[in-house]
Structures are given as C-alpha cells and as structure tokens.
Amino acid sequence: MSIRGVASIAGIFEHPLRKAPDKSVAQLHAEVAAGALADAGLSMRDVDGYFCAGDAPGLGPLSMAEYLNMTPRFFNSTDTGGSSYLIHVISAAQAIAAGHCNVALITLAGRPRSEPPVGTGIRGAAQPDLQWEMPYRPAVANLYAMFAARHMYEFGTTSEQLAWVKVAASHHAQHNPHAMLRELVTVSDVLNSPMIATPLHRLDCCVVSDGGGALVLTRPELARSLGKPDIRLRGGGMAIKHQAGGNLDLTWSAAVQSGAAAFDEASVAPADIRYASIYDSFTITVLTQLEDLGFCAKGQGGRFVADGGLISGQGKLAVNTDGGGLCNNHPSNRGGMTKMIEAVRQLRGAAHPAVQVPDCHLALAQAMGGALSTRHASATLILERM
Amino acid sequence: MVDLPIMPSPEITPESELFWKAAADGRLSLSYCNACAKPHWYPRAICPFCNSTDTEWRAVSGRGKIYSCSLVSPAKNPYVIAFVSLEEGPVLLTNVFAGDLSAVAIGQNVKVAFAAGERDMTIPVFIVADT
Numbered sequence: 001m002s003i004r005g006v007a008s009i010a011g012i013f014e015h016p017l018r019k020a021p022d023k024s025v026a027q028l029h030a031e032v033a034a035g036a037l038a039d040a041g042l043s044m045r046d047v048d049g050y051f052c053a054g055d056a057p058g059l060g061p062l063s064m065a066e067y068l069n070m071t072p073r074f075f076n077s078t079d080t081g082g083s084s085y086l087i088h089v090i091s092a093a094q095a096i097a098a099g100h101c102n103v104a105l106i107t108l109a110g111r112p113r114s115e116p117p118v119g120t121g122i123r124g125a126a127q128p129d130l131q132w133e134m135p136y137r138p139a140v141a142n143l144y145a146m147f148a149a150r151h152m153y154e155f156g157t158t159s160e161q162l163a164w165v166k167v168a169a170s171h172h173a174q175h176n177p178h179a180m181l182r183e184l185v186t187v188s189d190v191l192n193s194p195m196i197a198t199p200l201h202r203l204d205c206c207v208v209s210d211g212g213g214a215l216v217l218t219r220p221e222l223a224r225s226l227g228k229p230d231i232r233l234r235g236g237g238m239a240i241k242h243q244a245g246g247n248l249d250l251t252w253s254a255a256v257q258s259g260a261a262a263f264d265e266a267s268v269a270p271a272d273i274r275y276a277s278i279y280d281s282f283t284i285t286v287l288t289q290l291e292d293l294g295f296c297a298k299g300q301g302g303r304f305v306a307d308g309g310l311i312s313g314q315g316k317l318a319v320n321t322d323g324g325g326l327c328n329n330h331p332s333n334r335g336g337m338t339k340m341i342e343a344v345r346q347l348r349g350a351a352h353p354a355v356q357v358p359d360c361h362l363a364l365a366q367a368m369g370g371a372l373s374t375r376h377a378s379a380t381l382i383l384e385r386m
Numbered sequence: 387m388v389d390l391p392i393m394p395s396p397e398i399t400p401e402s403e404l405f406w407k408a409a410a411d412g413r414l415s416l417s418y419c420n421a422c423a424k425p426h427w428y429p430r431a432i433c434p435f436c437n438s439t440d441t442e443w444r445a446v447s448g449r450g451k452i453y454s455c456s457l458v459s460p461a462k463n464p465y466v467i468a469f470v471s472l473e474e475g476p477v478l479l480t481n482v483f484a485g486d487l488s489a490v491a492i493g494q495n496v497k498v499a500f501a502a503g504e505r506d507m508t509i510p511v512f513i514v515a516d517t
Contacts, residue, residue, distance in 0.1 A: 134396045135503065244434075
C-alpha cells in the first residue's frame with residue numbers, strides 16, 4: 001500500500017523551551033501534544049491514533065495515553081532514536097489509509113540538558129553488540145568522528161567544508177528567537193573550537209537541549225476542512241544499516257535506501273526539492289545524507305556545502321532553516337521531529353521571512369537515528385503543499 | 387613498549403564465553419562458520435551470512451590495518467578509537483595504542499595486544515605494528 005497522498009500534516013508544534021528543569025517529561029509531551037492539536041484546530045478528544053518513541057516515559061503509548069486521558073484505537077512506539085518520528089508518520093499514514101485511525105498524534109519530549117541521561121542509552125547486557133564495543137568507549141561523537149575520518153580519507157573532504165554546515169545553521173538560527181545558539185559563527189570559529197574527537201570539533205556537534213515537538217496527521221479531507229494549507233505526504237522510506245557481520249563500509253548511510261524509496265514513491269527527483277531538513281547531529285551527518293539522497297554525487301558533499309551552499313536564499317539548497325540541531329534544538333537528543341516541523345513551516349510559507357524559500361511546494365525531511373558508524377536507521381519523507 | 391591502561395570490562399554472555407577465555411590466554415579468536423567457511427564480527431552462534439548454527443571459534447593472526455580512527459580528547463587520558471580491518475576479513479571496533487597517539491592514522495598496520503580489564507578480565511586491543 002502506498003502512502004502517497006493518503007494523509008496530511010494538519011498540526012505542528014515545537015516547544016519554545018530549550019531548558020525545562022521544572023517540568024516532567026510526561027508534562028512536556030502533554031504540552032507539545034496540546035500545541036500541535038491547537039495548531040490543527042483539533043482537540044485531544046479527536047485523537048484516535050498515538051505514536052511515541054523511547055523518550056516517552058514508562059511504557060510509551062500506555063503511560064502517555066493515561067497521562068493524556070485518551071483512548072487511541074491505534075498506537076505504535078517504534079524506537080530507532082532520532083529517526084523514530086518520521087517512521088511514526090509512515091506508520092500513521094498506513095494506519096489512516098487502512099481505516100485504523102483518523103487523527104494521529106506523534107509526540108517527542110525530553111530534558112537531557114536539565115537531567116543528563118545516566119549511562120550511554122545502552123539497554124543492558126542483552127544488547128548483542130554491547131560487550132564487543134563498550135570496552136572501547138564508543139561515545140556517540142566518536143562513532144560519527146570515524147565516519148568523518150574515513151570520508152576525508154576517501155574523498156578529500158576537509159574540516160573547513162564540514163564547518164560550512166555549522167556556519168549555514170548559524171545564519172538561519174540568528175532569525176529564530178527560540179534557537180539555543182543564535183550567534184553567527186565563521187569557519188574559523190568552528191575550526192578553533194575545542195577538538196572533541198578528530199576530526200570533529202565542538203561546533204561540529206549539535207546542541208543538547210530540553211523541549212520537544214509534536215505533529216498531527218489526518219485524512220486529507222479532514223485537514224482541508226481545518227483551514228490550514230494542506231501539507232500532503234507524497235513519499236516515504238526507511239532503512240537500517242549496520243556492520244553487516246564485519247563487512248563495514250563507512251562511505252554511505254542508509255539514506256541511500258530510505259531516500260531512493262521515498263523519491264520513488266513520490267515520483268520526484270532531488271532537483272525538484274525546494275527545501276530540505278537534513279538531520280544534523282553532527283556536520284558530517286548532513287554531508288553524507290546530502291550525497292546519499294542524491295543532492296550531489298558521492299564524495300562531492302564537501303563542495304556542495306562549502307561557501308554557503310546550504311544557506312537559504314544564497315546557496316544551492318536551503319537546509320535546516322530553523323537553525324537545525326546544530327544551533328536551534330535537539331530535544332531529548334532526537335532530532336527527527338523538528339526536522340519535519342521546519343519542513344511543514346516552509347511548505348506553509350510560515351518560516352521566518354529571512355529564511356523562507358519562495359514558492360516552497362515540495363520539501364524533504366531526512367532523519368538518522370543511532371550511530372552513523374555502527375548501526376543506524378534512516379527515514380526520509382517527501383511532503384507536498386497541495 | 388606501549389603502556390596499556392586498565393580497560394573497562396563488559397558483561398559477557400554464554401554465547402561469548404570462549405572468546406573471553408581465549409583472550410585471557412592471549413589469543414584473539416573469531417567465530418567461523420563451517421557451512422560457508424566465513425568468519426564474522428561481532429561473534430555469534432548463528433552465522434549472519436548463511437544462518438548455519440555450525441560455527442566454531444578459531445584463533446586468528448591478530449594482524450590488521452586501521453580502516454578508520456579518531457583521537458578522542460577528553461581533558462585527561464586521550465585515546466584512539468578505531469575500526470581495524472583484520473587480515474582474515476572482518477572489521478572490528480577497538481582501541482589502538484601507540485607511543486604518539488596523534489600519529490595513529492588510517493592505513494597503518496596494527497597487531498593485537500591484550501590489556502588487563504576490570505574484574506580480572508583480559509581485553510583485546512591493538513597497537514601500531516612498527517612501534
């Protein structure tokens with residue numbers, strides 16, 4: 001069953017806080033849920049499908065359904081880290097098309113800035129990869145750094161080119177009053193920031209922020225009746241990449257497959273995309289996904305992003321016009337939700353005027369969960385303003 | 387000689403017990419499949435290539451090449467995390483030690499070494515081959 005055209009994004013909400021020491025995680029989920037429903041012109045009573053991931057407290061949909069006092073007839077808590085929420089949209093669209101729900105609510109929230117998570121997010125000794133990796137301190141930045149190092153070795157990518165991803169994000173973030181980092185930075189600011197794990201500097205890494213976001217997906221005819229622009233799902237794809245029994249290849253991500261599936265379903269090409277939200281946990285994450293989605297050839301990502309290539313209004317492709325995870329927000333250390341939210345703002349013509357892409361009728365949202373080097377899940381959505 | 391630090395030790399499982407015993411005896415071993423003849427990483431009882439359960443542990447050369455690496459710089463005790471491509475094929479995640487950590491680079495030859503781990507375990511690591 002294709003999800004093309006079967007559902008529309010009727011409501012979005014990004015929590016304005018970046019630090020929320022006095023709120024519970026469930027409360028943050030409830031606040032973003034209320035925000036997205038208000039944006040859609042719907043209420044909690046209209047929700048009959050609910051989706052959340054590992055950031056939700058307790059038993060996910062079970063705990064949150066009680067907290068929100070709702071009784072959904074379809075729910076799902078797929079957890080692939082930061083890409084979970086795009087996968088929820090695909091799953092929700094399938095549920096809507098199958099008649100299992102009419103109004104699907106997806107929430108994300110967390111407070112890693114106020115309360116750093118204990119440990120590394122590892123699920124315990126039963127996790128089959130754990131004992132083979134844990135002794136070697138596979139912190140998240142280390143695993144992305146090795147992908148970047150190999151990219152540089154294979155393709156001649158430079159630290160200056162990676163830095164341009166952050167520079168573009170800061171250009172956009174200066175217009176976002178909620179962004180955690182609003183100061184413009186230069187390539188040399190990035191290169192002069194402390195080295196975290198070679199070749200990644202501190203400013204190659206995204207922020208750690210509290211907050212969250214939510215999204216409401218409905219039948220298109222319902223979305224149209226609510227008075228907002230109809231932002232329709234046109235294509236979607238998901239894929240997992242791992243170490244393949246020891247056949248490791250750090251030159252591409254699962255965005256190769258998730259992107260191809262989404263473009264195929266949407267019957268459009270990268271050149272048709274007017275705006276792209278590209279998951280930016282680290283600068284290298286953006287670079288490889290741009291290549292893997294086909295916005296440029298493999299190995300040419302450095303050239304694509306350099307010299308303001310991702311800055312709205314001046315570059316080759318407007319990317320992450322909210323400031324992205326690098327400058328705006330990475331709530332609960334999971335960036336997929338905010339990627340979709342900014343894509344919807346662009347399609348509605350509701351992005352900040354300084355970064356709004358003119359006549360933005362086709363947009364892409366791309367997310368990556370897990371770690372680029374070891375195992376990750378990629379998800380791609382193509383969205384269209386009808 | 388390169389000084390090796392005391393390494394963090396993992397919780398092990400019945401599936402992996404022989405690997406860690408071999409490491410304690412100074413041998414790096416891989417799980418090989420007798421049906422398709424391939425070694426794999428990380429080790430499992432069921433071959434990830436052909437799903438055969440006819441797998442066995444074999445000691446390997448311990449020689450390899452750095453596929454990728456990163457010098458991680460916490461305030462104290464910097465270390466190199468790396469993927470090492472073993473002579474026998476599989477690529478594994480490890481730490482590489484050398485007199486000068488900043489000189490560790492992709493393409494260098496490395497060989498296995500055995501570091502003491504917490505709780506009297508022995509943890510395989512790698513050192514640059516010409517040091």
